Amino acid sequence: xxxxxxxxxxxxxxxxxxxxxxxxxxxxxxxYNMNADFPEPLPxxxxxxxxxxxxxxxxxxxxxxSLIAQELSTERYLEIPQxxxxxxxxxxxxxxxxxxxxxxxxxxxxxIYYKYEGVSPCGSHKPNSxxxxxxxxxxxxxxxxxxxxxxxxxxxxxxxxxxxxxxTSQTWQVRTSYEQKPYRHIQMGVYxxxxxxxxxxxxxxxRRMREQFPDTTxxxxxxxxxxxxxAANDPGTHxxxxxxxxxxMIHQSVIGLELLDQLSQAGEEQADVVxxxxxxxxxxxxxxxxxxxxxxxxxxTTRFVAVEPAACPSMTKGEYRYDFGDVAGMTPKLKMYTLGxxxxxxxxxxxxxxxxxxxxxxxHAVHLGLIEPTAVEQDRSFDAGITFARTEGIIPAPESxxxxxxxxxxxxxxARDGEVIVIGVSGNGVLDLAAYDGKF
Amino acid sequence: xxxxxxxxxxxxxxxxxxxxxxxxxxxxxxxYNMNADFPEPLPxxxxxxxxxxxxxxxxxxxxxxSLIAQELSTERYLEIPQxxxxxxxxxxxxxxxxxxxxxxxxxxxxxIYYKYEGVSPCGSHKPNSxxxxxxxxxxxxxxxxxxxxxxxxxxxxxxxxxxxxxxTSQTWQVRTSYEQKPYRHIQMGVYxxxxxxxxxxxxxxxRRMREQFPDTTxxxxxxxxxxxxxAANDPGTHxxxxxxxxxxMIHQSVIGLELLDQLSQAGEEQADVVxxxxxxxxxxxxxxxxxxxxxxxxxxTTRFVAVEPAACPSMTKGEYRYDFGDVAGMTPKLKMYTLGxxxxxxxxxxxxxxxxxxxxxxxHAVHLGLIEPTAVEQDRSFDAGITFARTEGIIPAPESxxxxxxxxxxxxxxARDGEVIVIGVSGNGVLDLAAYDGKF
Numbered sequence: 001x002x003x004x005x006x007x008x009x010x011x012x013x014x015x016x017x018x019x020x021x022x023x024x025x026x027x028x029x030x031x032y033n034m035n036a037d038f039p040e041p042l043p044x045x046x047x048x049x050x051x052x053x054x055x056x057x058x059x060x061x062x063x064x065x066s067l068i069a070q071e072l073s074t075e076r077y078l079e080i081p082q083x084x085x086x087x088x089x090x091x092x093x094x095x096x097x098x099x100x101x102x103x104x105x106x107x108x109x110x111x112i113y114y115k116y117e118g119v120s121p122c123g124s125h126k127p128n129s130x131x132x133x134x135x136x137x138x139x140x141x142x143x144x145x146x147x148x149x150x151x152x153x154x155x156x157x158x159x160x161x162x163x164x165x166x167x168t169s170q171t172w173q174v175r176t177s178y179e180q181k182p183y184r185h186i187q188m189g190v191y192x193x194x195x196x197x198x199x200x201x202x203x204x205x206x207r208r209m210r211e212q213f214p215d216t217t218x219x220x221x222x223x224x225x226x227x228x229x230x231a232a233n234d235p236g237t238h239x240x241x242x243x244x245x246x247x248x249m250i251h252q253s254v255i256g257l258e259l260l261d262q263l264s265q266a267g268e269e270q271a272d273v274v275x276x277x278x279x280x281x282x283x284x285x286x287x288x289x290x291x292x293x294x295x296x297x298x299x300x301t302t303r304f305v306a307v308e309p310a311a312c313p314s315m316t317k318g319e320y321r322y323d324f325g326d327v328a329g330m331t332p333k334l335k336m337y338t339l340g341x342x343x344x345x346x347x348x349x350x351x352x353x354x355x356x357x358x359x360x361x362x363x364h365a366v367h368l369g370l371i372e373p374t375a376v377e378q379d380r381s382f383d384a385g386i387t388f389a390r391t392e393g394i395i396p397a398p399e400s401x402x403x404x405x406x407x408x409x410x411x412x413x414x415a416r417d418g419e420v421i422v423i424g425v426s427g428n429g430v431l432d433l434a435a436y437d438g439k440f
Numbered sequence: 441x442x443x444x445x446x447x448x449x450x451x452x453x454x455x456x457x458x459x460x461x462x463x464x465x466x467x468x469x470x471x472y473n474m475n476a477d478f479p480e481p482l483p484x485x486x487x488x489x490x491x492x493x494x495x496x497x498x499x500x501x502x503x504x505x506s507l508i509a510q511e512l513s514t515e516r517y518l519e520i521p522q523x524x525x526x527x528x529x530x531x532x533x534x535x536x537x538x539x540x541x542x543x544x545x546x547x548x549x550x551x552i553y554y555k556y557e558g559v560s561p562c563g564s565h566k567p568n569s570x571x572x573x574x575x576x577x578x579x580x581x582x583x584x585x586x587x588x589x590x591x592x593x594x595x596x597x598x599x600x601x602x603x604x605x606x607x608t609s610q611t612w613q614v615r616t617s618y619e620q621k622p623y624r625h626i627q628m629g630v631y632x633x634x635x636x637x638x639x640x641x642x643x644x645x646x647r648r649m650r651e652q653f654p655d656t657t658x659x660x661x662x663x664x665x666x667x668x669x670x671a672a673n674d675p676g677t678h679x680x681x682x683x684x685x686x687x688x689m690i691h692q693s694v695i696g697l698e699l700l701d702q703l704s705q706a707g708e709e710q711a712d713v714v715x716x717x718x719x720x721x722x723x724x725x726x727x728x729x730x731x732x733x734x735x736x737x738x739x740x741t742t743r744f745v746a747v748e749p750a751a752c753p754s755m756t757k758g759e760y761r762y763d764f765g766d767v768a769g770m771t772p773k774l775k776m777y778t779l780g781x782x783x784x785x786x787x788x789x790x791x792x793x794x795x796x797x798x799x800x801x802x803x804h805a806v807h808l809g810l811i812e813p814t815a816v817e818q819d820r821s822f823d824a825g826i827t828f829a830r831t832e833g834i835i836p837a838p839e840s841x842x843x844x845x846x847x848x849x850x851x852x853x854x855a856r857d858g859e860v861i862v863i864g865v866s867g868n869g870v871l872d873l874a875a876y877d878g879k880f
Binding site for chain 1: 623
């Protein structure tokens with residue numbers, strides 16, 4: 001068993017040894033960091049008390065030092081520790097497939113490929129980041145992670161990652177989702193972790209909220225406050241975020257790195273256009289940034305389209321400015337496209353991607369004109385998801401149907417013969433089937 | 441595009457052309473038929489009217505002629521049509537993985553592998569047979585298939601297969617399951633097929649049942665009657681079964697055929713013991729028969745253990761005799777281990793595998809002493825499933841937890857150092873998470 005590498009040397013790598021598991025050569029050995037290649041540097045996060053750029057010490061109460069180093073890094077490649085690769089090997093490399101049946105159904109002569117992240121044990125791209133987040137916390141002596149979750153995909157992915165490194169997680173799930181989607185908290189329980197309906201009786205902020213608003217349905221902002229409160233008050237506990245922050249974007253780069261190899265294996269010189277859905281931005285960053293870096297460094301000419309729901313249009317209708325990441329204003333201020341922290345999507349919106357802002361790195365790329373944002377209506381995205389299911393056999397996550405809708409519109413209206421279109425399918429819709437009810 | 445082969449030449453293979461999709465070389469080109477290698481021939485199914493062995497004509501109102509030919513075949517290898525392989529390529533070869541974390545948690549020095557069928561788009565091994573069943577019906581001009589389903593795994597798999605070949609399916613689902621597991625009928629709807637709560641208003645037998653017993657919770661026997669009635673009365677419609685019959689066991693052989701290759705790739709001379717769960721027998725036959733054939737032909741010495749629930753113990757407590765496959769007595773009589781057609785597992789039983797009988801081919805192997813049957817209690821099987829989830833990261837289907845429980849008991853009590861144990865993990869538990877509630 002080789003000693004693992006990656007992360008600062010002073011930490012206890014022996015806490016998570018390599019198990020000598022075979023990892024396919026196609027699983028990347030390094031993550032890619034877009035912050036090495038932006039033509040202008042990313043505007044820094046600001047300490048809300050001073051409005052000065054955050055320094056590592058600002059983040060240490062909540063995050064592992066290795067992750068803070070990644071957050072602030074401008075190195076192009078960061079080594080993936082072998083124990084993380086050994087977990088990635090459960091589902092990576094994720095497949096890149098040619099969607100031949102879909103092409104025929106559309107009557108397009110473009111070539112449509114899809115990169116499918118739904119093969120992970122939790123059904124989405126989220127474990128690409130939950131696994132390294134658990135790992136880097138474990139080697140720094142942290143045994144427990146807290147987080148918030150809406151629909152439950154991130155909470156489940158963190159519970160999965162914690163189980164594999166002998167840790168546990170505590171997830172606060174928005175009360176309505178907790179009650180309407182019971183499978184997700186059972187899933188976290190099977191993995192040995194806890195999931196609580198938020199607001200809960202377990203925190204000061206939760207108790208205050210329950211007293212003031214006994215009938216509240218909960219909110220993501222409240223759930224964040226509970227998760228952060230617990231982590232801030234226990235030195236053995238840290239907090240974990242599933243999107244928005246730079247280190248999450250870096251972890252997700254495994255998607256695009258594999259895609260580059262797989263396109264080349266398939267005999268394609270480059271993707272002509274990539275469609276990715278975008279909520280907080282982690283999936284879009286993951287599939288786009290390694291290709292965007294290649295555009296900037298090597299002159300490839302791939303176009304990138306980030307598709308968001310018309311009901312939550314941060315990139316297409318929001319402002320590009322400093323804003324808080326959470327409702328309570330506890331996080332650093334982030335330069336991003338934002339609808340304002342008090343934005344709530346209309347009740348009819350069922351397709352995920354409900355965050356009021358957009359990852360600073362994705363926002364920066366949009367602002368620089370490197371990624372084209374677009375929005376699709378809910379009916380159109382579910383229609384596209386159903387077309388995809390009936391031709392390719394896979395029921396996509398509601399989030400992923402946005403990327404599919406964007407790609408399908410393009411394929412039938414604009415694409416040239418032989419043009420290479422790649423769709424990022426970020427997850428499967430198995431635990432979100434209720435969202436499809438009445439749509440067919 | 442090469443013309444596909446396989447199946448009688450008189451059928452319209454052009455109805456399902458090859459799409460020129462790349463199929464990995466590890467996806468088998470032929471199915472294996474255990475009926476070529478049994479030391480004594482399988483006792484035939486009997487026509488219930490005459491008690492004579494069934495002839496093809498008896499089965500033609502309900503089944504495609506290609507499938508009937510497979511049902512009665514004693515050829516060792518049957519070619520897999522290329523369009524079927526192109527669909528298999530969506531998830532096959534399914535992974536064989538070394539369960540290193542599980543081995544460490546158990547403290548065993550045996551080598552535990554698992555063959556994982558949960559990677560299919562429907563989450564179980566069922567599409568291994570639904571895909572060829574749809575294909576062979578399509579080339580014979582059939583546009584619609586009917587079936588029954590309990591929990592919904594088979595109904596969803598048939599809807600998936602029908603979508604990919606431009607067909608539709610109609611599934612009658614036992615009323616309690618239809619109401620308690622709404623995700624499954626939504627899944628079938630997304631694939632463009634119908635799922636009805638049984639008893640329904642759509643059939644003579646359903647209407648009669650609803651009149652006599654308005655409050656019935658439904659039963660698999662009633663659902664079979666409805667599906668068979670519709671198929672028997674419409675020349676463009678056939679009926680499909682997801683287990684028990686010989687042609688289903690043949691289709692599932694892709695599991696064991698891949699396993700033989702993968703063990704050899706992993707440097708293992710042979711599996712020492714294989715654990716598989718068994719309800720109707722399709723999963724157990726699929727993983728066991730290709731290895732059992734090798735035992736008989738080439739002198740390998742692999743042991744096979746078929747694990748059933750103590751609450752539905754057809755092999756360990758049933759009789760080996762001719763019995764009907766369904767409650768209404770409409771099917772041919774099958775020589776099998778059976779608890780009697782009126783057997784109903786206790787209400788507390790949540791772990792799938794509820795069929796009163798066992799596939800004739802699996803029963804024959806058990807009767808000849810070639811497969812060892814055993815039964816495990818429900819609590820023990822869910823405990824094993826939770827241990828597996830927390831170490832290997834995958835939540836197994838309730839059915840699959842029986843095989844895991846059998847293997848774990850063996851690994852900690854009997855296994856020699858270095859012994860090669862293989863577990864057949866027939867599916868994931870994502871849509872059965874409710875069964876885990878309260879078990880951890």
